[in-house]
Amino acid sequence: MDSQGQAEPRVVWALVESGIGPLLLAASREGLVNVVFHATDAVRDKAVERLAARLGTEPVEAPGSPLLAEAIRQFKAYFAGERRDFDLPLDWSLISGFSREVLRELASGVPYGQVVGYGDLAGRVGQPGAAQAVGMAMGANPLPVVVPCHRVVESGGGIGGFGGGLETKRRLLALEGVLPEPLF
Numbered sequence: 504m505d506s507q508g509q510a511e512p513r514v515v516w517a518l519v520e521s522g523i524g525p526l527l528l529a530a531s532r533e534g535l536v537n538v539v540f541h542a543t544d545a546v547r548d549k550a551v552e553r554l555a556a557r558l559g560t561e562p563v564e565a566p567g568s569p570l571l572a573e574a575i576r577q578f579k580a581y582f583a584g585e586r587r588d589f590d591l592p593l594d595w596s597l598i599s600g601f602s603r604e605v606l607r608e609l610a611s612g613v614p615y616g617q618v619v620g621y622g623d624l625a626g627r628v629g630q631p632g633a634a635q636a637v638g639m640a641m642g643a644n645p646l647p648v649v650v651p652c653h654r655v656v657e658s659g660g661g662i663g664g665f666g667g668g669l670e671t672k673r674r675l676l677a678l679e680g681v682l683p684e685p686l687f
Contacts, residue, residue: 514558516551517566518542519575522582522678523671526648529554529562530570534592537645540667557597581648584678587615589649602640604628610650616679620658634658642666648675 514536516529527542527550528535536558539550554562565571573591580586593610595603608627613619619627621641622634630636641652647667653675657663665672676682 512563512565512568513560514554514562515565515568515570516554516562517564517568517571517575518547519578521578523667523674526578527551528571528574528578530568530574531558531594531596532570533594533596535574535646535649536594536597538647538649540647540671578648582678587679591649593646593649597645598640598643601628601630601633601636602643605637605640606644606646606650606652609652609655613651613654615651616681618654618656618676618681621655621663622658624655638664651675654679654681 514529514531516527519526519528524540525542527537527539527547529537537550537554539546542550551562566575577586577589577591581589595607598606605624605628609619609624612627613624620634621637622631625631625633625637637655641655642664644650644652644666647653653665653667653672655663662669662672662676673682677684
């Protein structure tokens with residue numbers, strides 16, 4: 504129940520401005536369930552529609568929801584350079600199987616300011632030949648930034664791909680001190 508005695512919706516969302524553009528944060532009663540990059544109107548509408556279809560409930564815009572308050576606070580602190588780790592309950596219901604296993608390992612085993620190769624991450628979950636599958640898991644990550652897929656790079660030193668775009672990946676890695684800040 505909220506402060507007016509109303510039942511909290513099952514899934515709520517809000518937009519948060521960040522150093523990489525607007526983010527859509529969505530949370531369920533279990534925790535943060537989705538983070539969406541570049542959340543302009545069209546992207547936001549599509550993301551909310553996709554969440555409704557996948558979770559079986561209509562997400563409600565609720566920037567003041569207690570379900571989102573701590574996530575919003577931690578995201579703002581992260582992008583202000585005041586926070587290195589997220590300490591949030593996560594709802595893993597949008598991902599399963601090998602992808603969930605890889606993302607959980609990434610979240611717990613690759614700290615702020617460090618990177619890991621796709622193959623190395625595959626080895627950490629007992630599948631040393633599954634670098635390409637790790638790449639697919641990164642692309643399916645419903646919780647980017649919190650589950651830091653931007654920290655996964657190519658073993659030969661390349662930056663690798665990124666669902667939020669390579670410029671976004673570069674900016675996140677620069678924020679964490681892995682790459683130099685862009686000159687312009």
